[in-house]
Amino acid sequence: MADSLSNYLVQRTSSTTPCVVKYTPYGALSEVMPYLSRRAVENKSVLGEGGATRERKLAARMIWHKFFSGVGL
Numbered sequence: 917m918a919d920s921l922s923n924y925l926v927q928r929t930s931s932t933t934p935c936v937v938k939y940t941p942y943g944a945l946s947e948v949m950p951y952l953s954r955r956a957v958e959n960k961s962v963l964g965e966g967g968a969t970r971e972r973k974l975a976a977r978m979i980w981h982k983f984f985s986g987v988g989l
Contacts, residue, residue, distance in 0.1 A: 919971060919974060919975060919978075920971070920974065922938070
């Protein structure tokens with residue numbers, strides 16, 4: 917799930933403890949590769965042109981902010 921979608925779901929939740937679940941498949945490579953391949957194809961169609969780049973830049977910006985906000989105060 918794209919982080920922008922996760923953030924949207926969290927913002928729309930009126931609970932005091934919003935929850936968005938992401939998971940990582942595990943197991944032998946021969947067992948998880950068919951699933952990962954299918955998900956890669958699905959994600960490519962959802963993200964379209966430039967979607968992955970946009971997600972990467974957003975993640976980098978968030979990481980930068982977490983590490984360096986408040987530095988030099």
